[in-house]
Structure formats: C-alpha cells, structure tokens
Amino acid sequence: MADRLLEISGITKRFGGLVALDRVNYAVRSGEVRGIIGPNGAGKTTFFNVITGELKPTSGTIAFRGEDITHLPPHLICQKGLGRTFQLTFVFPEMSVYDCVWVGVNARAKQPWRPFARSGRIQELSEKTLTTCELVGLSDRASELAVNLSYGDQKILEMAMALSTEPSILLLDEPTQGVSPKETENIIGVIENLSKRMTIVLIEHSMDVVLRLCRQITVLSEGRVIAEGPPEQISRNEEVQRIYLGDIL
Amino acid sequence: MPETASTVLFLLINGLIWGLIVALIALGLSLIFGVMGIVNMAHGDIYMAGAVIAFYVTSLTGDFWLSLLAVPVIVIILAAPLERFILRPYEGYHSTSMIATVGISFIIQQIALGTYGGIPKKIMNPWPVSFNLLGVDYPGYRLLVGAISLLILSALWLLLYKTSYGIKVRASMQDRDMANAMGINVNQILVTTFVLGGVLAAMGGTLAAPINQVFYLMGNDIVLLCFIVVIVGGLGSLKGTFIAALSLCALEGVMASFLSPIQARAAIFVIMVVVLMRRPQGLFKE
Amino acid sequence: MDVAKTSMDVSPPREKISLPSYFAIFFLSAFFILGFLLPKGAMSLAIQIMIFSILAMAYDVSLGFTNQCSLGHSVFFGGGAYGIVFGILYLKIGVLPSLICSLLFGFVLALVTGVISVRLSEAYFVIMTAIFFAIFHLLAMDMTWLTGGDDGLTMSLAPISLGFAKFSLYDQRTNYFFVFVFLGLSYWVLNRMAQAPLGKVFISIRENEKRACFLGYNIFGYKLAAFVVSGVFSALSGGLYALTLRYSSADFFSFTWSILPVVWCLIGGLGTLAGSWIGVVLMSVFQYYVSAWWTYYLIIFGVIILVILRVSRKGIIGYLAGGR
Numbered sequence: 001m002a003d004r005l006l007e008i009s010g011i012t013k014r015f016g017g018l019v020a021l022d023r024v025n026y027a028v029r030s031g032e033v034r035g036i037i038g039p040n041g042a043g044k045t046t047f048f049n050v051i052t053g054e055l056k057p058t059s060g061t062i063a064f065r066g067e068d069i070t071h072l073p074p075h076l077i078c079q080k081g082l083g084r085t086f087q088l089t090f091v092f093p094e095m096s097v098y099d100c101v102w103v104g105v106n107a108r109a110k111q112p113w114r115p116f117a118r119s120g121r122i123q124e125l126s127e128k129t130l131t132t133c134e135l136v137g138l139s140d141r142a143s144e145l146a147v148n149l150s151y152g153d154q155k156i157l158e159m160a161m162a163l164s165t166e167p168s169i170l171l172l173d174e175p176t177q178g179v180s181p182k183e184t185e186n187i188i189g190v191i192e193n194l195s196k197r198m199t200i201v202l203i204e205h206s207m208d209v210v211l212r213l214c215r216q217i218t219v220l221s222e223g224r225v226i227a228e229g230p231p232e233q234i235s236r237n238e239e240v241q242r243i244y245l246g247d248i249l
Numbered sequence: 250m251p252e253t254a255s256t257v258l259f260l261l262i263n264g265l266i267w268g269l270i271v272a273l274i275a276l277g278l279s280l281i282f283g284v285m286g287i288v289n290m291a292h293g294d295i296y297m298a299g300a301v302i303a304f305y306v307t308s309l310t311g312d313f314w315l316s317l318l319a320v321p322v323i324v325i326i327l328a329a330p331l332e333r334f335i336l337r338p339y340e341g342y343h344s345t346s347m348i349a350t351v352g353i354s355f356i357i358q359q360i361a362l363g364t365y366g367g368i369p370k371k372i373m374n375p376w377p378v379s380f381n382l383l384g385v386d387y388p389g390y391r392l393l394v395g396a397i398s399l400l401i402l403s404a405l406w407l408l409l410y411k412t413s414y415g416i417k418v419r420a421s422m423q424d425r426d427m428a429n430a431m432g433i434n435v436n437q438i439l440v441t442t443f444v445l446g447g448v449l450a451a452m453g454g455t456l457a458a459p460i461n462q463v464f465y466l467m468g469n470d471i472v473l474l475c476f477i478v479v480i481v482g483g484l485g486s487l488k489g490t491f492i493a494a495l496s497l498c499a500l501e502g503v504m505a506s507f508l509s510p511i512q513a514r515a516a517i518f519v520i521m522v523v524v525l526m527r528r529p530q531g532l533f534k535e
Numbered sequence: 536m537d538v539a540k541t542s543m544d545v546s547p548p549r550e551k552i553s554l555p556s557y558f559a560i561f562f563l564s565a566f567f568i569l570g571f572l573l574p575k576g577a578m579s580l581a582i583q584i585m586i587f588s589i590l591a592m593a594y595d596v597s598l599g600f601t602n603q604c605s606l607g608h609s610v611f612f613g614g615g616a617y618g619i620v621f622g623i624l625y626l627k628i629g630v631l632p633s634l635i636c637s638l639l640f641g642f643v644l645a646l647v648t649g650v651i652s653v654r655l656s657e658a659y660f661v662i663m664t665a666i667f668f669a670i671f672h673l674l675a676m677d678m679t680w681l682t683g684g685d686d687g688l689t690m691s692l693a694p695i696s697l698g699f700a701k702f703s704l705y706d707q708r709t710n711y712f713f714v715f716v717f718l719g720l721s722y723w724v725l726n727r728m729a730q731a732p733l734g735k736v737f738i739s740i741r742e743n744e745k746r747a748c749f750l751g752y753n754i755f756g757y758k759l760a761a762f763v764v765s766g767v768f769s770a771l772s773g774g775l776y777a778l779t780l781r782y783s784s785a786d787f788f789s790f791t792w793s794i795l796p797v798v799w800c801l802i803g804g805l806g807t808l809a810g811s812w813i814g815v816v817l818m819s820v821f822q823y824y825v826s827a828w829w830t831y832y833l834i835i836f837g838v839i840i841l842v843i844l845r846v847s848r849k850g851i852i853g854y855l856a857g858g859r
Binding site: 363 | 598654655656657658661663665666667669670674677790794797798801830831833834836837838839840841844845
Binding site: 052079094112 | 727728730731732733734735736738739742743745746747748749750751752753754757760
C-alpha cells in the first residue's frame, strides 16, 4: 500500500463570518499527480495557503509523512519537503534566472548563511542549480534577469525555484494562468516531465490542463469537496458540469 | 486642593489640550499617508510654517486671530501646486517619498531661517485671562485653544464621515485602485487631501504658537511624535490616531509632574515600544 | 524534453565585475593617492568623507540589501562613538581596544533594537527604529553626567603601538590612513559578504520576501543578521568619528545621523555598497564649499534630492547600472 505523503483532515478555515474551507479531507500518496479544480472563490488557493503554513486553519490537522505540520511556520514546512508556486509569478525580479534557482538550492545546503564563501565556487550548489535549470529548459537563459523573461517563462522559472529546494511534493497554483497557448504547451511539458519523478498537486482553472495531466481530480466548491475521482468520471459528473456551466465548459 | 494634586491636574489638562493639537496635526499626517502613500517628513515644517505665518500676521496687524483665517488660505495656495507638481511622482513609494519630503523639509526650514531668522520668538498671549478650575488657575488661551481644536476636529469628523467627499477620501484610503474603478476622481482627492492635511498641521502650529515659542526647527519634534501617534493608534485608523494623541500627551503631561520634560518624553517613547511589542499593528486596526 | 544531458556541458554564468565594484576600486585608489597630496583643510574633509562612507555602506546593508528602512541608525553611530569614550575615559585602554568596544556596543545595540523591530512590517519597523533613536537621543542629552550631554566629552589619545612602530592619530596623515585602512577593510568584508551565500539570501529577501520564506529561509533570522551587521559597521564609523575628533557628544545620537545615511544611499544607489559613497561625496563637498558662499545651501541640496529621486528611484549608480 503506497504511503500517504500528505494527509489533510477536517480542515476548516474561517475569516470572520466567511467559511473559506469547510471540513476538507484530502490525502495524497507518493508519486501521484493530483488536480484540484473549482470555480473562482472555491477556496483552492486558500487550501494551499493553509497547507503551506501561510494561514493557520481554524480547525483540523495537516500531516506530512505522518508528522503534524499544522502549526509550523512556512519556512519550516518548506524545509520538510513541500514546495509551492504562487498564482502571480513570484520570482526575484532583479536576480538572474541562475541566481533565482541558486537561492533555492542554497536553502538546502548545510550552511545557507555562509558569509564569506564565493557563491559561484561552491561546486555542489552550482551543479544542482544547472541541473534544475535544464530540467525545466531554462539553461539557455540562465544569465537573464528574471524580470526580463516572458510571463510564461517566469512561471517556469518559479517552478524551477520551487523544485530547487528538492521537495517531496510540489504544489502548483494555476501554473498556466494568463499564459499564451503556446507557452501553456511548454509548461504542460515541463510538468509532465516532473510528474515522472515527483508527487504533484496542481490547482487549475482550466479543465483541459487538468484532464491531461492528472490521474485523480478533486473538485472544490464553496470550500467543500464535492467530487473526487479520475478525469473521465469528473468530466461526466453532472454537479461539476452545473457548477462550471457559467465558468468554462 | 493639595499642591501636588493640583500640579498633576494642571499638567494633565495641559497634556490633554496639547493632545488635541497633536491630534489635529497627526490626523493630517495620517490622511496624507493613507490616501497618498506619502511618508511626509515635512509635516512638522508645515506646522512650523503655520506658527511663523501667525507670527508675521500678528506683528503686522496686531491681531492674532486673523491668522486663523490667513493661515489656511496661504497653505491652500502653496500646498496645492506642491502636491500636483512636486509630490505626485513619489506617491505610493514610502522610502522614496520619505527622502523627497526630507528634501522639501530642508527647503522649508532654510526659507524660514532666511526670512524669519534663527532666534526663537514669542507671540504675545492673545487672551491673557485665567480661570479657576478646581482650585487651579488655568490660562484662558489654552482652554480656548482646546475648544477651537475640538471645533476643528468635529468639523473634520463631519467632513470625513458625513459628506460624500469624506466617503471618497476614506475609500481612497482603503483601496485606491478600487476607488478609481468606482469613478472617484482620485487626482482631485489627492490634491485636496494634501491641502487638508497641510491645513490641519498649519492650524496646529498657529494655535500652538503663543503657547510655545516660534522657532524654525520646531517641526522636528512634532513630526516624530505625530508618526508615533499614527502608528500606535493603528495605521489607517483615524479614531486610533485621535485616541493615541490624547492619551500619549495626557500621559506625558502627568509624567512631567515628577520627571523632567526630557525624561517624560523618553518615558513615553519607552511605553510606546512596549505597546508596539505587545500589539505590533497598533491599538486600532482599520 | 530529454534530461540526460550532463550538467558539465554548461557552466554557471560568469560573475561579471559590476559597475559599483569598478567605482569602489576607483574611489579607494583615488583616496589612497590623495592621502599623500591633499593640503590640511581638504584632508580633514576627505577623512570625514571616508568615515561617512563606512556609515553609508553599513546602512546600505540594511536598506539596500534587505529593504529595512531604519531611522534608528544614529543609535549605533552614537553608540560607537561612546564606545570609544568608554574605552578611553573609563576603562583607560588604548585606541584599538576602544574601537573593539565600539563594535561591541554596536553589536549589542543592534541586536536588542533589532530583535524588537525587525519582526515588524514596513511602516511599523521604520517608526519603531525612530522611537529607539528618540529614546537614546533624549537619554544621551539628559544623562549629562555620563555622556557630557550636548557639550560632549573630549579625550586625549595615546599613540597606537603595533610592536614595530608607534602611530599617533594627532598626525593628520596618520589619522587619514588609519581611517582609510578601515574603509578598505570594511568594503572588502561587506563586498565578500554580498557575494557570499549570505549576501545572496539578503538580496532574495529584498526582491521577494515571501518567496524567500517559501524556499525555506527563516526570514526573521536573516533580516536580523543584516540589521546587526549594519549596526556593527555603523558603530565602527561612529568610533572612527570620535577618534578623529577626539570628542563625542549627545549630538551623535541626533536625527541627522539617522537621516543622512538614507539620503546618501538613495542618492548613490541602493544595494550597491559603494554607490552610497557618491551620496556622501556630494553632500559633504556641497556642505563644505557651498555653505561658504550661501548659508542656505541646504535649499539647493533639497532641490538636488528631489531631482535625483524624480529621475530614478534607485539613485545615481543604480540608474547607471541599468535600474530605474
């Protein structure tokens, strides 16, 4: 039986009177590629925010590899092995692509705070940075400043940055949002590649992407899980179709 | 009344009245920061300008009360172009606007130094009567200043909470993009807010002038105190600024009864550190 | 997409020597040479410029590298100056050990004020540091028995003996090169730090604090580290200033010393270390020469500040290096 990498039990998140997440249960096994879809305001990003420690749940628990991480601060949760990307591209604008990834790789080093070593000369970190850049196909643009990349490439860069911390599970928040169709193909390619070697959970607004990439899809609406299953089942689910009627289909 | 109790009462009333003046100035600062995103380090110098103008009006016409009319007019004339042509590019950029207004502060201070001079001067007490309150002789002018400040504060409250202009200002303070999207003429709000903030500071300076001396550097003390009041009250909360101003100045007044003025001021700052440690977002959050 | 390509085919992008570094080398060489050429009056200005350059650099670590706009650095500057007083007048030790006192004072002050302030978000941080400035300034002015208040305390310095020779700071040229050595050392240390992992983490925090947090960095710890480094070097500057003047007063805690570094850095360029030196030179030379023919030179200075900031929010060097 595959181990449960991430286990979310009964997560509720209230903002004053608004219930953003309502007793959500969710479990991810190692090696899975999971999708989370739902209309705007369903609570998808809030869900990620709670898992990664940015928000504290009103009630419920989150366990990673059996360890309770519910109340840990975000940087510690990341160190445990959860990587994430954000909806709006979150890179380091004035740093080069190489440096952006390097910072992530450095976070895993034994002494990320070394004050005198020449960064470029730390062999192990350079190698890992280059490998990660290649993995996402950005090696040819390694010296370019992040702010100068196209939007789609910035999203890929952000994925590389999340990857650079060697996470066991990667949480991608709408990786193709606002990206041109051509670049979407690119991004899908990168994610497909990654999915062969790590566990991925991705939030998407576009059914297309999710149907292609994910083996199991969860549908959130108004903070509640209303359906969960393989792509064919979900796309035929009447309630899901009803909810999305105004939105995408 | 026993002597120490009457001293404390005297200083407490002093503090409260001073707190009302500080509230005026600090509210101006809070509005400028909230609506325009400008950390106005020159705010104290506008306060000083109010005092200096009052000095000149009083010397020229012999009538202090005229300055209560003259100061707002002069400030409006000077502040509007200042915002429109000089401050506009820095709006929204906190660090940059802070330094830019430091530059403006240098300019205003040096102009004052060149025209008014470097010697502190006093304005004669415009109302040299005193009232006996609970056994304490209290200067009439200060009570009048307290009353006038309350009047201005009430007018301000009416303006901000009971008029459509006020709604627009408070909306811009909360979310400028949203305000824009709702058709509020944000540029107009920017100019008027700066002018409003400036007038409040200058009026504070005018009212305070006969109490303290008029000195070209008098703004420096005030500006720090006002920033602290705004932060401790809670950024974005006008009510918080008001309450913080009154409490801080009243507290300082009481402490001055057994500490030296410098020590009392330092003690207030230490208290502020402790308050902010317990409640880093200030007392009232908008 | 094939992953099999070996990573040895591509090497990391070469670290080019940047414009600020060239400027630093130029500046340091120039000042080295000037040390042999300058007449008395100009030399004292030059010493001042070098001392302030250390303060400017120190402040850049806080504002330019981690986006912490502190208004409380006069606490460290004044603290460093009084570290010298403490060493020379109270402990009666020599110049170099007193300088170590300065660094220690700076370290402790920065650590204590930092632990309280750094965790606060932007505007609250600025005010908290300003409150600390006010507290220390007021206390320094009040406790005249300890600090000499506004009048200050004068000191006489014994010659520094380094085994092979004795140096007296009363000789202006010796004083000049004494300060120069510390400027060079400080730049070397801070520049190495900027290029080291620590420096890169600082910059990443400045660029996107949340992102850095979600890569696993303890943001509070790093920001505090930057603040403390900044404080220590600010104290060094204050100590050198006290040594050069053979004097220290409560005025060294005044707001001028808190706001000047901000002006220097914003004019010269944030995050460039040496860029701030331009700000120092501009302001100091201005003050020295222009104030001679127009008392109100600060008006021109105010205008210059407005113009520079209007053109580029990143300051002069930042603008030249390609920012906006």
